[in-house]
Amino acid sequence: MRHIISVLVRNHPGVLSHVVGLFTRRSYNIESLAAGVTEHPEITRITIVVTGDEHVLDQVMKQVNKLVDVLKVGDLKYRQAITRELAIITVKAGPKSRHEVIEIANVFGAKVVDMSEDTITLELSGTERALQNMVRLLNPFSIEEMARTGTIALSMKSSEQ
Amino acid sequence: MKKTGAKIFIETLLEHGVDTLFGFPGGVLLPIYDELYHAQIRHILARHEQGAVHAADGYARATGKVGVCIATSGPGATNLVTGLATAFMDSVPLVAFTGQVPTHMIGNDSFQEADIYGITIPITKYNYLVKDTSRLKEVMYEAFYLASNGRPGPVLIDLPKDITVNEITNPPIPKLTLPQKVPHTAKEKEQRIEKIVSLIEKAKRPVIYSGGGIIISGAHQHLQTLAEKASIPVTTTLMGKGGFPETHELSLGMLGMHGTRYANYAVSECDLLIGIGARFDDRVTGKISSFASKAKIVHIDIDPAEVGKIIRVDASVIGDARQILESLNRKVKKQSHPEWIKQIGQWKKEYPLAYKKKEGVINPQYVVEQIYEQSKGEAIITTEVGQNQMWAAQFYKCDKPRTFISSGGLGTMGYGFPAAIGAKVGCPDRIVFDVAGDGSFQMNIQELATAVYNKINVKVAILNNGCLGMVRQWQELFYGQRYSQTILEGNPDFVKIAEGYGAVGIRVTKPEEVPSAIRKAIELDQPVVMDFLVNREENVYPMVPPGGAINKMLDEEK
Numbered sequence: 001m002r003h004i005i006s007v008l009v010r011n012h013p014g015v016l017s018h019v020v021g022l023f024t025r026r027s028y029n030i031e032s033l034a035a036g037v038t039e040h041p042e043i044t045r046i047t048i049v050v051t052g053d054e055h056v057l058d059q060v061m062k063q064v065n066k067l068v069d070v071l072k073v074g075d076l077k078y079r080q081a082i083t084r085e086l087a088i089i090t091v092k093a094g095p096k097s098r099h100e101v102i103e104i105a106n107v108f109g110a111k112v113v114d115m116s117e118d119t120i121t122l123e124l125s126g127t128e129r130a131l132q133n134m135v136r137l138l139n140p141f142s143i144e145e146m147a148r149t150g151t152i153a154l155s156m157k158s159s160e161q
Numbered sequence: 162m163k164k165t166g167a168k169i170f171i172e173t174l175l176e177h178g179v180d181t182l183f184g185f186p187g188g189v190l191l192p193i194y195d196e197l198y199h200a201q202i203r204h205i206l207a208r209h210e211q212g213a214v215h216a217a218d219g220y221a222r223a224t225g226k227v228g229v230c231i232a233t234s235g236p237g238a239t240n241l242v243t244g245l246a247t248a249f250m251d252s253v254p255l256v257a258f259t260g261q262v263p264t265h266m267i268g269n270d271s272f273q274e275a276d277i278y279g280i281t282i283p284i285t286k287y288n289y290l291v292k293d294t295s296r297l298k299e300v301m302y303e304a305f306y307l308a309s310n311g312r313p314g315p316v317l318i319d320l321p322k323d324i325t326v327n328e329i330t331n332p333p334i335p336k337l338t339l340p341q342k343v344p345h346t347a348k349e350k351e352q353r354i355e356k357i358v359s360l361i362e363k364a365k366r367p368v369i370y371s372g373g374g375i376i377i378s379g380a381h382q383h384l385q386t387l388a389e390k391a392s393i394p395v396t397t398t399l400m401g402k403g404g405f406p407e408t409h410e411l412s413l414g415m416l417g418m419h420g421t422r423y424a425n426y427a428v429s430e431c432d433l434l435i436g437i438g439a440r441f442d443d444r445v446t447g448k449i450s451s452f453a454s455k456a457k458i459v460h461i462d463i464d465p466a467e468v469g470k471i472i473r474v475d476a477s478v479i480g481d482a483r484q485i486l487e488s489l490n491r492k493v494k495k496q497s498h499p500e501w502i503k504q505i506g507q508w509k510k511e512y513p514l515a516y517k518k519k520e521g522v523i524n525p526q527y528v529v530e531q532i533y534e535q536s537k538g539e540a541i542i543t544t545e546v547g548q549n550q551m552w553a554a555q556f557y558k559c560d561k562p563r564t565f566i567s568s569g570g571l572g573t574m575g576y577g578f579p580a581a582i583g584a585k586v587g588c589p590d591r592i593v594f595d596v597a598g599d600g601s602f603q604m605n606i607q608e609l610a611t612a613v614y615n616k617i618n619v620k621v622a623i624l625n626n627g628c629l630g631m632v633r634q635w636q637e638l639f640y641g642q643r644y645s646q647t648i649l650e651g652n653p654d655f656v657k658i659a660e661g662y663g664a665v666g667i668r669v670t671k672p673e674e675v676p677s678a679i680r681k682a683i684e685l686d687q688p689v690v691m692d693f694l695v696n697r698e699e700n701v702y703p704m705v706p707p708g709g710a711i712n713k714m715l716d717e718e719k
Contacts, residue, residue, distance in 0.1 A: 010340070070340070
């Protein structure tokens with residue numbers, strides 16, 4: 001089972017080491033991790049996607065909450081969260097296959113951000129699943145390089161009402 | 162008026178009532194040691210930084226105060242690592258300071274530079290690298306608060322040299338801004354306690370399993386009140402020894418791998434197990450699926466992350482053991498379980514903790530029994546790790562908290578002797594014995610110089626079997642008696658070693674000499690090393706084979 005854990009921490013050098021170190025030490029698996037400042041400059045939000053059963057999730061949340069710098073830990077349910085990930089993907093595509101790649105990009109709402117004689121670079125932000133679906137369709141063209149940010153998420157206010 | 166960081170450092174220690182610092186100087190610590198030269202703080206110079214940190218740990222465990230140690234950058238700092246991990250596993254309040262190269266040289270692989278901040282993240286409760294002298298005082302206040310509040314633990318502060326040299330205007334007493342976390346509301350806490358009360362009142366065969374948390378929170382009397390009021394037998398962990406009087410009729414002694422048979426039977430047969438300030442360690446539980454398998458399980462702990470970590474619980478409450486026991490004692494009505502108590506009495510009679518006395522050789526268990534006799538049970542006992550530790554735990558009956566000091570979680574060989582030094586410094590009027598093995602003692606034997614020079618009159622009782630006894634025991638039982646690297650040929654003459662350092666050395670080879678040797682050691686106002694040549698083949702029994710159910714124990718062949 002995958003879980004999204006949203007952690008608010010005091011923003012100072014070393015805080016990421018404390019959080020990541022905990023995952024290593026307790027041998028929890030991190031699928032992805034993204035950190036960035038929040039609306040308060042002194043607070044950072046770390047969004048971590050982990051796999052594990054309910055017992056593992058419970059332990060991860062408690063252990064993370066124990067860290068001195070952690071202000072709040074939340075388990076965001078996929079269905080009640082807005083999740084986004086950004087990917088930049090360079091695909092091998094010359095003049096012959098170019099239009100096919102662009103067609104796929106259009107379907108997923110990806111942007112063409114660079115093009116050379118034999119490559120196209122696309123940018124897509126979306127749910128992890130949308131990214132995976134596009135990657136699957138691009139695979140036959142041979143992906144040269146890909147960079148992904150990992151998931152960021154906020155709880156969906158409309159589903160709380 | 163402007164002050165250097167070093168001056169602020171000393172003043173802040175004094176503001177926290179620090180009277181003793183265990184340490185070892187070095188280049189980047191010169192500004193601090195220069196201030197220490199005339200400060201009103203006793204500095205105990207160890208002979209190895211590991212000795213300093215274990216001594217601070219022993220001081221903290223014996224007194225309940227925060228232990229403080231200091232080491233220089235690089236190797237000095239890395240030599241603290243084992244001590245910090247030891248304190249972290251056993252929730253000991255420590256503040257450790259390390260020197261660091263000046264801030265502008267950090268990251269250059271400078272001389273004696275080590276990233277001790279990064280190294281100690283997983284083995285400290287929290288740690289700091291101070292980058293600005295104006296933050297120093299606040300960091301120290303936070304560190305002392307964190308080390309001693311909630312679940313205690315070691316906190317490390319890394320001090321680059323320039324931080325201690327720079328001058329700033331006198332900083333005010335800081336206000337702490339640490340995040341506060343409340344595990345449950347007062348109402349929720351009340352409901353959880355009510356649930357525990359009703360479980361206690363319904364139970365027919367209850368057992369309390371109490372750990373180090375009882376000692377840390379000073380809850381020993383409250384524990385005894387609950388046990389007596391609700392008629393509940395108490396078994397303690399190694400860390401919990403002294404949290405409940407072991408001479409009390411409701412005491413089951415220690416449970417687990419080398420616990421008493423009756424404690425393990427009681428836990429296996431009980432219908433309610435109340436864990437207080439304990440963490441269901443594998444040395445306690447053995448095979449989890451058969452641990453207290455007939456019981457509802459209650460867990461009372463200050464650390465929310467401990468609840469449900471190892472075992473599923475039926476009721477739990479988070480908080481300080483003493484406060485929770487106070488409210489339990491107010492609510493629980495008097496109970497009695499005559500049949501259960503009778504059953505336990507039978508087990509005690511049938512399976513007492515015993516050993517086979519061998520003619521003409523010293524049984525190590527007998528040495529521990531005699532230390533108990535001759536000190537009238539009033540000593541502070543520290544232990545090394547291995548057989549000596551288990552025999553000390555089995556045969557030295559502790560009635561009071563903070564009298565049994567041992568590396569439980571990490572199992573650090575070489576811990577007991579420096580810890581004894583720290584305990585004696587903290588409690589100078591007490592008799593302090595380190596129950597040692599010939600293997601463990603050699604891991605921090607250099608601290609004899611510390612004890613002798615500072616007139617710290619600790620007594621070391623080496624149960625000298627010429628081998629790494631516990632590992633040898635496992636080899637005998639589980640590895641076909643192939644004693645790979647566990648026979649310590651080439652041990653030194655411990656009496657001469659003691660004398661060489663200026664301590665007293667006593668060799669004891671016959672059982673009949675044991676009582677008088679211990680009496681003599683107690684009477685001498687000097688550090689004493691007693692070398693008891695004990696039976697090599699002696700094993701620690703009873704024993705739960707690793708991973709086995711705790712009610713299936715091995716015993717010595719009759």
